[in-house]
Each structure stands twice: as structure tokens, then as C-alpha cells.
Amino acid sequence: MALLDIENLTVKFPTRTGVFVAVDQANLSIEPGQIHGLVGESGAGKSTIGAAIMGLLEKPGYISGGTISLKGKSISGLDKASLQALRGKQISMIFQDPLTSLNPLLTVGDQLVETIQAHLDLTSGQAQQRAIEYLELVRIPEPEVRIDQFPHQFSGGMRQRIVIALALCSEPDVIIADEPTTALDVSIQAQILSLIKELARDKQVGVILITHDMGVIADTTDVVSVMYQGKVVETGTTAQVLGEPNHAYTQSLISAVPRPDEKMHRFPLVSYGGRSHEFNIESLATSWKKVDIDPEKPLFEVSNLTKRFLKKSALLPSKQTFSTAVDGVSFNIQQGEVFGIVGESGSGKSTLARMIAGLYPTDGGHIVFDGQDITNAKDLSDYRRQIQMIFQDPYSSLNPRMRIDAIIGEPAKHHKLLSGKALQHRVDELLEQVGLSAAAGKKYPHEFSGGQRQRISIARALATQPRFLICDEPTSALDVSIQAQILNILKDLQEHLNLTMLFISHDLPVIRQMCDRVGVMQNGIMVEQRETEALFTNPQRAYTQELLSFMPTLRGIKSA
């Protein structure tokens, strides 16, 4: 008998336009001490299964069929009170974002103690003692002191440890971890995953690990189920599913994962389900205005760039304290080259990008573009026309109250390049070139998916025919299949239009596939800067080596 058994689970969401089947006859079974991965793209129904098990489905969703049984007893038909007694006590959950899953106004000790006392019959002194033990278990240093601190006094990785302690402290049999490391850096991700593995083994807890990251699945899980549009299409041991996938969807999903071990010319696309949006690079290339430049000279030179942020203000300048976000960074980018910047969050990557885009004033150093010093220059309009930026979050980087054609046309209009009919013509052309139809221009951003929105962002960036693109984590908010499409588009732009790019990412495999040269940043300093292949095969600095060692790899996959 399995610890948790899910049979033919079906979850439906009635909507205005009809009933949406979020989970369709799914079967899963979890053994004690086992980590069961649940992988799939966003909208595949992974998190809905987790919420259904917890009895926390968002209204108006409901379980329309099937059974969920824990240790042989059905729990899917229980009333509110029995479900609440079950939550925490027998099934716990870990959420994605550790920054938002702790109550900011209560100390971590308060939150632990109240959870322990809700489930176990202990005095507050005993509960306090137990809370300290659990903080120790998840390796929070000095638990006696830190138990009285508030969530904001901990780093992101520590907070996720506290979340794990909270999920474990009531001694549950099953833990549902919903994307537990998606919001964390690779090095922290490795720590958290090994902690989950260790605790599952020691405490014989069954873990359902929900993720869209194939690398996490390969590193952590024993068994994996692949979901596609609400259905579990394939289940098996991790080695088997990743190594010899049976289902066509699994095969194409695995092939779309950027390979960390080898550079490939293009990303294989997820072909399953007949989704393909053609990006028409030839048409774009014929209308592109090419600028001739001496190929020997770098297009872009950054020397000694520094940015400080005021940490504590004071009247006397000598009393002010600063934190240095970017500290004396120098690099060159040749015409047509893709230069990557990699580093953990807080290493100064995005600050650097904003200074280069002219969004932040610099505190030192020079930025030279095409032989012209643009550092703190008065008139940046000509420079700004030639550089464009693609942002990380395709949801917040498009104005929700503007129509798509207005969004795409705005940069060209602002720089007075085009107007009226000619502008409209350019916008329609761009929309078709990025694989959307001209009719999309009449719609608003919320009518598009994340991947489509990122195409719109690219179309907007291309509207002024720039020579230099700054891509700040352009795919980190997207699914693997969409990521492959977007990265292929960016590769096409670079190859056919000779566009120069600054490509910022924390995702090492993506960096390896995209970039010609890479700079590694740590605490505002560029610690290493080399050709991509050389950096990945033979890293020089200790920090780079450490970063590379945390990179999840897909074990058991034969190289194609």
C-alpha cells in the first residue's frame, strides 16, 4: 500500500465560457521516503493537483471525480474541519516564493510555535524548544538567537529553510513542494534540494516535488510523472523517463532543455501538440538598415564602471554610507557579438544593464558606444535609439492599458522615425515577423500568453532598428518550450542582422548556448571574463568553478 494514492483525479473549473478541466484522470502514488517529481509546463495542472490534495483548491474549482487516499483512507470527500485537521498534521506544503510565504509581522519563532501547538499537545516552553530543534535541523546558524528574529532579517535561502522547518515541525507524512527553488539562485537551490532529499530519507516523508525545471527533476527525484494539459502522460523512475522517454511530449520537452554540457547551434523546439510560430527572419533582414563599421574596433566599451547606492543618508557627506552595487567593471563587446553576464542575484547584473541603458547615472567610469563617450552625456536620444532593452517579466513590461500596435510603435514614434501610415505598416510587418498576425495589434497585452508577450517585447525593441540589444533575463519567467522559441529568435537576430547583444542571465546552460564571451559577476565585481567554451570547460576562478558545480545536469541522457 502506498503512502499517498491518487486515482483518476479530475479537477474542474467552471468558467463563463465553459468548464475547464484542469486535471484529467490523473494517477499518482507516493511511497514513504520517496521524492516524486511532477513536471510540466505552466498550466499543465501540476499545482492544481497539489492544491486538490491539500483541500485548498481556489474557488470555483472542485474535484469532480477520482479519489485521493492517504495510508489507505480516502481524504478527498472530507469536510472542512477534518481537512483542516489533516493539513499540517499529515500533509504539509512548501510554496514557491520564500519572500512572501512567511508573515512579515511575526517572528519565525512565533510562526513555528503556533504551528507546533496547533498539532501537538505541548506547552509553549516545549514548543519553543522543538522550534529551535527544527531550525537546527534545517541548519539555521544560532537558532536560539535567530528564533526571535523577523522574516525580513533572513536571506531568501534561509527563509526557504524556515519554510521547510515550518512544513516539517508538525511531523507530516507527505510534503508537497510547489516549485520550492524557482525563486532562488543556483547555489542556494542546490543547498535546499539536498536538504529536502536528506530530510525525506531520514524522516521517511513522501515528497511531491512540483517543478518545471528538468535539471531539478534529474538531480533530486526518484520517480517522475510528466503532465501535459491536465493529463499525466508518463510515469516512471527518473532515469527511465529522462533517459528513454516513451511519450512524444516528454521527448520533445527534454530535447528543448538548454544543454549545459555542449554548445548547439539552435535550440530544439517542443514540437508536440503542433505548436509552431514561425519567426520570419528573412523578411526582417531585407528591410533592415545595415550600418557599416570597422569590424576591428569594439562597438561597445565599458571601462571602470561604478555605481554606489546610498545606504544611510546624513547631512554630512562624511557620515553617509554607501553600498557599491557595481565596482569598477570593464569589458568590450565587438560588433555582432553576444556578451553574457552571469551571476547570482544581488551581484549587480541588472544595475550594470540599467547604467548601460542610460537609466541610472554612473558614479564613475566610462561607457563608449561606437567611438562616442555617452557617460552622463546630456543628449542620449541618438544613443537610445540605437540600443533597446528586453526585460525579464513579460507581464509587467507591457503597459496593460495600451494596445499592442501602440506599444510596438511607441519607440519609433518617440524617436520621430516614422509616423502615420508608415508607422502602422512597420508595426504590422514587425508583428508578422515575430510570428504573430497583424490583427494582434488591435488587442491588449492580457490577451496574450507569456511567450507571445515576450515576442511583442522583441518586436518593440526592434522597432527603431537598433544596433545593440540589452536582454535582462529575457526567458527566466518562461517555460522551457517557450524559452527555446525566444532564444532561437534572439539567435536569428544576431546571425542575420548582425545585432550586438548584452545577455544577462543566472541560468548557466542558457548562457552557454547563447553567448560568445561571458563575464562572471560577484558582489559587483567582474571576477572572470572569457570565451564561453573556455569558461565552461576550464574555469579559472574559484567562484566560477563553484557556480558551475551547482549547475543541475540531466543525468542519463545520451548526447544527441
Next chain:
Amino acid sequence: MNYIFKRVAQSGLVLLVVGLVAFSMFRFMGDPIDNMLGQERTQEDVERLRDELGLDLPFPVQYWHFLSDAVQGNFGVSYRQGRAVSEIIAERIPATLELAAVSAVLAISLGIFLGVFTAIRREGWLANLIMSTSLIGVSLPTFLIGVMLIYFFSVYLGWLPSFGRGEAVQLGFWSTGFLTVSGWQALILPALTLGLYQMTLIMRLVRSEMLEVLRQDYVRFARARGLSERAVNFRHALKNTLVPVITVIGLQLGSIIAFAIITESIFQWPGLGLLFINAIQFVDIPVMAAYLMLISVIFVTINLAVDLLYVVIDPRLREGGK
């Protein structure tokens, strides 16, 4: 500490500016000598009085005298009543403060309770009824509510008095209506009238903040840990709604005291508001200036208290606004 010091200094600055405005009223609303001496005066009298009152001194010196007197509670003599302004105000202030306190307690307790209730039972018919009714509270002007209450409870039912403060008991310098039945009876209608608007405002604010907070991850996580609904709703959700709510409560509390004028006029409540209305009618500038100063002290104190409360509630504000 730094935070507290800054807030106190800012409050002091605000009071200085208000003091300046109050003081300049004396100069812009006619010559005080004209007001004090009658028609039959000699130039000598004028000169003597001017010298006696220090009105020949330069403006900043006069302002300094005004300030140092004001700090000691000396606001001069009422033109109309010929008594010390401080004495008149001390006589009137208990009535206003008691009225304000009762309506504030009503507004805050009912407002928070109903706000939480309507947020948790968002779909329920009772919550919807309360929400629709509350629109009336927000949209009807105070004087109309007051007149309607008087008509219904005093004229039609004859249960409650329509004006005055009932029987007051003197406790030292403080005259209170809390100790007599007639005092409480007289208090009900004005307190309702004054508090109704604030109550609906607080309720609607608590509800919308609460709905926002109930969507947060930490509330979902608290549920997922198996905590009881009560712990989730009150310990986790309500506390997180409080920062914006106490901001508004602070501002509203100030205006309950300051703008009790309308309610006090309707119910002929012998408080500061009525005093102020009468002072305006008779251009009794010392009373007006003192009233202005007093209200600004109350406002500034309440807001200072609110600022300090933030720090108590939200630990993130404790270390230098991180």
C-alpha cells in the same frame, strides 16, 4: 530612535507654522486696539494700551511672546466674554472630548469588526447587505443624518433628548456626562451622527485591505500548515491590514474632534465646535487663535502616535527604514 526623533522634530515644525498663522490673524483682522477700546477713546489711551500690550515691538518679538504665552496656556482674553480664553476652553473641552471618544470607539470597534466580517464572508447575503447599507453612511451628509435621527428618536419615538448634554457631574476641573443616565442618553445621538461616517469608512478600508491580504502567500501557507480559521484570519491576516488602517483612523480621529462643529451645532452640544462657531460670528480672534492651535496640537499628536504605532506593528520599520 532616529526615526522617533525625526518625527517629533517634524511635529514641532508643523506647530510653529500653525502658530504663525494663528498669530497673524490678530494683525490681519483689524487692529486689536480698535476692538478693545470703545468709540470714546483718546489718542493717549491708544498709545498707552499699545505700549502696555507690547504692540509697538517688532513682529518677531511679538510672535515670540505669543508663543511663550501659548506654551504656558495663556491665550489672552476673549473679546466677547472678557474672560481668559484658557478658562473658556477648559470649560468646553470635556464635552467635545467625551463625544469624540465615544464616537471614535464606536466607529473603530464596529468598523473593524464589520470590515473583517464582510471580508471573510464575502459571498454571504448578510455581508452584501452590510456593504450596500454602508454606502448610505458614506454618501449622506452628517447634518442630514443628525436631523433624521432627531426626528425619529426624539420627535417620533420621544426616547432620547434632541439637544444639550444632559446632567453633567463636576470632577475637579473636568465636567463629565458619563456618570448620569441623562448624560448617556444625550450622548447617543450625537455620537452616532459623528461616528457613522468614520465607521463606514473604516469598515470599507478594512474589508478591502483584508481581501488583499487574504490572497497573500503567507495566508495560504498558514492554512496549509493546518492553523485554525480564527488564527489565520485574526493573527495573520488582520494584523497585516493594520498599517494602512491606523493611518486612516489617525486622520479620522483628528477630524472627529476638529470637525465636530456640525454635529455640535445640530445637537446644541456645549463643546469646542459650538464655541468656535460663536467666536466666528463675533470675530472673537483670541478664541479662534486658541482653537486653531489646540486643534493642530491634537492633529499633530495623533499623527505622531500613529507614526510610532507603525513601528510597534511592523518590525521592518524598526531599523532605519530598510
